[in-house]
Amino acid sequence: MxxxxxxxxxxxxxxxxxxxxxxxxxxxxxxxxxxxxxxxxxxxxxxxxxxxxxxxxxxxxxxxxxxxxxxxxxxxxxxxxxxxxxxxxxxxxxxxxxxxxxxxxxxxxxxxxxxxxxxxxxxxxxxxxxxxxxxxxxxxxxxxxxxxxxxNVEEIMRLVAALQATDAHGVATPAGWKPGEGVLAPPPRTQAMAEERAKAAGPSCPDWYFCKRELS
Known part of the structure; x- marks a missing residue:
């Protein structure tokens, strides 16, 4: 080797x-x-x-x-x-x-x-x-x-903040996310949940698998 x-x-x-x-x-x-x-x-x-x-x-x-x-x-x-x-x-x-x-x-x-x-x-x-x-x-x-x-130390700081937000709130962060911006809700795991998401479609939820929300 x-x-x-x-x-x-x-x-x-x-x-x-x-x-x-x-x-x-x-x-x-x-x-x-x-x-x-x-x-x-x-x-x-x-x-x-x-x-x-x-x-x-x-x-x-x-x-x-x-x-x-x-x-x-x-x-x-x-x-x-x-x-x-x-x-x-x-x-x-x-x-x-x-x-x-x-x-x-x-x-x-x-x-x-x-x-x-x-x-x-x-x-x-x-x-x-x-x-x-x-x-x-x-x-x-x-x-x-x-x-x-x-x-780029700013990217390292962003990464740490994103990981901490993920742990604290059970969410994911989109590309380029920064603290204070909307996060991504976990995608549905069942067909019924997907149907429920689809009914709630709107600006923050353009499709059943992609929904943003604000952190409280």
Whole structure:
């Protein structure tokens, strides 16, 4: 089996792989985040331009995420000393305080466990992978970007909000949904329910399987 074929990414609905890691905020474990949502993201390397732009962007939304019960946690294979120096440099040069922890995964073990390594891109550095982990510590979503392309943190925030709305209200969210917009009612599961929906057809329910409603 080739190295690339052996990489296993945790799938949606799987328990998040456990970890204990050295971070810029001390030793942290997955269990430390139980009861809150978590955005776990990897970046290839400290002191690189795309990664710097991403950390600055994540710092800009950190307070908003935290108000929604979601924490941020970054990861790369750089040393803890490199992380500390980089965080200090970002504050000095850009005026941005990175007040969320960064994991120093120097052996690459956690990156491999989470399927963050993409051998076709780099044999040692993780790609730009994002995992959204819920408050019960299950994987709810993940996405990956190549090393050349920075992530859109607004989309990550939207994704977290959509998942939380789904859990809280038992609904689904349409394409491009944002908080405050209408959501989608679950489709009927029986012919009788479909007939009932069809009778209620209107602007918010153009067909039996597609009905929008507002969140209360």
């Amino acid at each position: 080739t190295e690339s074929a052996s990489v296993c990414v945790p799938r949606i609905g799987d328990p998040a792989p456990d970890f204990e890691a050295e971070t810029t905020h001390g030793i942290l474990r997955l269990e430390d985040f139980r009861g809150s949502w978590l955005v776990l993201f990897s970046h290839p390397a400290d002191f690189t331009p795309v990664c710097a732009s991403e950390l600055i962007a994540f710092a800009g939304v950190r307070d908003t995420l935290r108000k929604s019960g979601c924490e941020l946690l970054g990861l790369s294979v750089d040393s803890i000393f490199s992380h500390i120096a980089w965080v200090r440099s970002l504050e000095e040069k850009f005026g941005v305080v990175i007040d969320f922890p960064l994991i120093a995964d120097t052996t690459g073990e956690m990156a491999r466990r989470y399927g963050m390594t993409m051998p076709a891109e780099s044999a040692t550095e993780p790609a730009r992978v994002v995992f959204v982990i819920d408050d019960r510590q299950f994987i709810r979503a993940f996405m990956a970007y190549p090393m050349t392309t920075g992530r």
